[in-house]
Amino acid sequence: MDQITHDVRTAQWAEIVRKCHERPENQTAKAWLNENGIDVKQYYYWQRRLRILAAETTNKSLPKTRSSEEVTFVEMPSLNELPAERTEEIVSSSGPAALIRVGKIEIELHNGISDELLGKILKVAAYAC
Structure with a gap:
């Protein structure tokens, strides 16, 4: 495949x-x-190639394994352990409870x-890191 054909297919x-x-x-x-008549195997093949190309373009290597950085956990009080006025403030807050x-x-x-959504978010974050 010549370069022009490759570029057109990639686009x-x-x-x-x-x-x-x-x-x-x-x-x-x-x-x-x-629905759009696209072969599933071809789609995932090209998605993978595009991700590799993007990683090469940004000079980043794809992670082979999870990061070896240490994870730190912080103990947070439950809402039941806080004074009632503080609990109401936290629950009614429009900002994030944790970042x-x-x-x-x-x-x-x-x-x-x-719990289900939190579990999914943590799995995706662990994979991304």
């Missing part, structure tokens, strides 16, 4: 990957790909977050 697949990421929230990637920063990743957690 076409970059557009397909972008559109797939902009699909409706309630639609899976597989459903979107089937987690790891490298360039920043995660804001608000009161009322479900």
